[in-house]
Amino acid sequence: MIPKACKRLAEVDFPIAEVSRHAAREKSIRHGHPSTLHLWWARRPLASSRAVLLALLWPDPCDPLCPVEFKAEARKRLGTVGCNPGTTDTDLRVALLRFIADFANWDNAAKPIYLEVSRALVKAAHGDEAPLVVDPFAGGGSIPLEALRVGCDAFASDLNPVACLILKVMLEDIPRHGPKLAAELRRVGGEIKKAAEVELADLYPQDPDGATPIAYLWARTVRCESPNCGAEIPLVRSFWLSKKASRRRALRPVVVRPPKGSPEPPRVDFEIFEPKSEKEVSPGTVSRAKAACPCCQAVLPPERVRAQLAAHRGGADVFFDAKSRRTGGARLLAVVTLEPGVTGRQYRLPTARDYAAVHAAQQRVANLLADWEESGRQGLCPIPDEPLPPIGTLGFRVQRYGMLEWGDLFTARQKGVLVQLAARVRERYAARQGAVGELLAIVLDRCADYWSSLCSWHLTGEKVNHTYGRQALPMIWDEVPSAGV
Numbered sequence: 001m002i003p004k005a006c007k008r009l010a011e012v013d014f015p016i017a018e019v020s021r022h023a024a025r026e027k028s029i030r031h032g033h034p035s036t037l038h039l040w041w042a043r044r045p046l047a048s049s050r051a052v053l054l055a056l057l058w059p060d061p062c063d064p065l066c067p068v069e070f071k072a073e074a075r076k077r078l079g080t081v082g083c084n085p086g087t088t089d090t091d092l093r094v095a096l097l098r099f100i101a102d103f104a105n106w107d108n109a110a111k112p113i114y115l116e117v118s119r120a121l122v123k124a125a126h127g128d129e130a131p132l133v134v135d136p137f138a139g140g141g142s143i144p145l146e147a148l149r150v151g152c153d154a155f156a157s158d159l160n161p162v163a164c165l166i167l168k169v170m171l172e173d174i175p176r177h178g179p180k181l182a183a184e185l186r187r188v189g190g191e192i193k194k195a196a197e198v199e200l201a202d203l204y205p206q207d208p209d210g211a212t213p214i215a216y217l218w219a220r221t222v223r224c225e226s227p228n229c230g231a232e233i234p235l236v237r238s239f240w241l242s243k244k245a246s247r248r249r250a251l252r253p254v255v256v257r258p259p260k261g262s263p264e265p266p267r268v269d270f271e272i273f274e275p276k277s278e279k280e281v282s283p284g285t286v287s288r289a290k291a292a293c294p295c296c297q298a299v300l301p302p303e304r305v306r307a308q309l310a311a312h313r314g315g316a317d318v319f320f321d322a323k324s325r326r327t328g329g330a331r332l333l334a335v336v337t338l339e340p341g342v343t344g345r346q347y348r349l350p351t352a353r354d355y356a357a358v359h360a361a362q363q364r365v366a367n368l369l370a371d372w373e374e375s376g377r378q379g380l381c382p383i384p385d386e387p388l389p390p391i392g393t394l395g396f397r398v399q400r401y402g403m404l405e406w407g408d409l410f411t412a413r414q415k416g417v418l419v420q421l422a423a424r425v426r427e428r429y430a431a432r433q434g435a436v437g438e439l440l441a442i443v444l445d446r447c448a449d450y451w452s453s454l455c456s457w458h459l460t461g462e463k464v465n466h467t468y469g470r471q472a473l474p475m476i477w478d479e480v481p482s483a484g485v
Contacts, residue, residue, distance in 0.1 A: 001127050006065035009096060010055035018101035022047040029106055034145060038166050038442050039449060041471045043140030047104040050146040054100050057122050057131060057150070061092040073124035077117045109149070119151035141167045148175065165438060173435035185439050192424045192440070199420055203361045203413055204483050205353060207337060211346065212483075215336040215464055216354070217241070217457060219478045220315040221329065222291055222308040226298035230265035233293050233300065234331050235286040235477040241272070241334060241347050243459040248274055249347050250281045251333060255295050266295040270333060272347050286477050310402030316411050316453035316479060317362070324359045330411070332358075333478070336462070345462045361413035368419060382419050383407040395472025398454070409467075414451045414481055421447060453479045 002008075023045035030036055035043055059066040061074065066089075074092055075085040081102065083095040099117065108114045122131065133147035138156035140163070147154040148171065156167050174181060206212055219234035241249040252271045258264040275281050285292050289302035309315040312329060319329040332350035339346050368382050384406035391399045403409060410418065425444050429437030449466045454473060456465045457480040464482050467473070 002059045002067060002070075002125055003065045006067075007060045007063045008056050009058045009060050009093070009100075010052065012060045012062070013093065013097055014055055015051070015097050015101035015104075019048055019051040019104045022101075022104040022106065026106055033106070034142075034170055035140070037170060038162070038445060039468055040140035040163065040166060041468075044142040046109065046142050046146060047106065049142040050109070050149065051100050051104045053133065053143070053146055053150060053152070054103070054118060054122075057152070058096060058125055061096065062089045067125065070121065070124045074121055077120055081113055081117055115149065118149075122151045138167055139163050141170050144171055165441065169435070169438050169442065173438060177435055181435055181439070184436050185443075188428055188436055189440065189443060192421065192428065195424060196417075196421060200417055203357050203364075203416060205357055207348075209339070211337040211339040211348075213335050213337050213354075214345070214483045215457070215480055216332060216483065217334040217336065217478065217480050218316075218330045218453075219333055220309060221331050222300060222305055222315075224265075224293040224296060224298055225300060225304060226293065226296050229293060229296040229298060231267060231293055231295040232265075232328065232331070233285055233291050234268060234333065235291055235305075236333070237284040237286060237477055238459070239281050239284065240459050241336075241457075242345065242462050244344075244462060247344055247462075250275045253282055253294050257295075268294050270349065272334065272349060289475075306400050306402075310400070312402065313408045314398065314401050314403040314453065316408075318355065318358050320355075320359050320362070324356065326355050330479075358411075358413055361411075361416045364416045365412045365419075368416075381407075383415050395470070395474070397472065397474050401475055409452045409454060409473075410448075411453050411479075411481065414453070418444070418448055418451065450482050453481065455480050455482070 026033065026035070026045050026047055034046065059070060061071050071089070071092060074096060078085045078092075078095045078099055081099060083098045083102070085092045085095045102108055103114050103118060130151060130153045132153045132155060133144060134155045135143045135147075136157050138144055138158050139160075141156060144154035144156035144167070154171065156171060158164055158167065177184075204213065219236050221232050221234050224231045224233055236251075239251040239253065241251060249272060252273050254269045254271060255266055256269055257266045273280075282294075285294060286305075289305050291300040291305050292298075293300070312319075315330060317329055318331075319327045321327050332354055334347050335350055335354060337346045337348060365383070372378075372382055386406050388399055388404055388406060388408075389396055391397070398409070407415065421444055425437070425440045428440055449468060450464055452467045454467045454476045456469075456476050456478070457463075458465050464480050
């Protein structure tokens with residue numbers, strides 16, 4: 001055991017430059033990294049957590065009170081990982097710091113030799129009883145996870161239920177069940193996906209030519225308030241669809257004016273074309289909440305844009321008349337598809353079939369809410385009706401556009417899909433209490449992150465950006481929800 005008066009390694013030195021470099025690199029590691037399990041904004045880097053823990057758990061070999069057993073074990077073990085312990089206590093200190101810096105590298109984090117050395121030295125410093133690392137506000141779980149990695153016992157807690165779910169899955173379920181849990185998740189998740197594809201087929205129909213829609217590019221709309229215009233303004237930041245070098249696509253707005261004497265306002269149609277240069281692509285219609293009418297060039301000030309959208313709870317849904325024809329609200333600009341035998345994404349203009357699927361989704365959600373009302377509002381509302389935090393909380397800025405409840409962040413079609421999937425997850429959870437049900441809930445969270453009205457389109461990657469791309473909820477004018485399951 002380390003005497004209380006003995007200095008810890010962190011008190012005398014720490015390889016901060018190397019550890020910082022490895023911690024920064026972690027942000028770009030996606031495959032197999034625990035951070036991909038579930039989004040947590042304030043997650044601590046594993047590299048720095050691992051390094052700091054070892055530096056606090058190990059004594060300084062240059063301290064006169066450093067246990068002889070620890071120094072002997074360190075000299076025996078460090079040479080196996082290329083850290084020369086030398087002959088003096090100063091050499092041993094340098095070797096321990098070198099090991100900490102090397103072990104901070106994600107590439108070494110799971111190597112058996114590094115795990116053996118770190119655990120053996122922790123045991124040599126603390127005896128047979130593993131030290132207990134306590135993190136009362138563990139959040140994403142980096143500190144307790146790394147404590148387990150280096151051979152400690154860990155106690156973690158948090159006030160946030162999302163953090164508690166992450167901690168339970170990462171610190172209890174995955175270590176306890178291992179690869180079997182992943183196999184079970186794939187099997188059960190595959191069953192849910194297969195059932196959902198059948199149940200939700202009418203909400204995401206395939207194209208008649210066999211192409212599969214994978215994303216829909218929508219724009220919220222407002223009305224031009226110029227007395228001589230009244231056109232519908234699609235709120236679009238950029239008319240680019242793809243900026244890939246091999247596939248450059250964009251939308252070209254075309255103003256269609258009514259015949260003289262007609263009470264109808266002008267309208268904007270679109271064409272898809274291949275621009276040769278940036279100049280060919282028209283500038284967007286919205287910037288800093290100011291909307292420019294493409295028909296008369298009048299500018300709608302931010303307060304009027306916000307007022308119009310607030311009247312429709314954010315304006316992410318479509319309005320239909322009694323004959324299921326679109327009359328306003330969100331407008332579908334383009335559909336991204338995958339065609340059989342054709343490489344890469346393809347882009348097409350929307351059709352009546354696309355809007356019919358949206359209308360079907362709205363009817364389904366309306367029936368769902370009606371059934372809940374008829375039941376006397378038993379249980380939770382199927383659509384989250386809890387209020388959003390006050391304006392400005394943690395960067396939440398959508399409330400000023402009329403999104404006041406969590407359910408307002410989703411379109412009717414997204415709500416229908418997520419409610420259906422949530423029901424299937426609850427069924428599986430009831431049948432399989434425990435780890436698989438918790439992981440399915442995490443998967444459902446990931447779906448909600450990519451299926452909201454605040455997702456945008458990545459022009460070069462040709463993919464959907466998730467809702468929490470930043471640690472905030474800013475307004476997204478031209479939303480791009482993925483195509484369901």
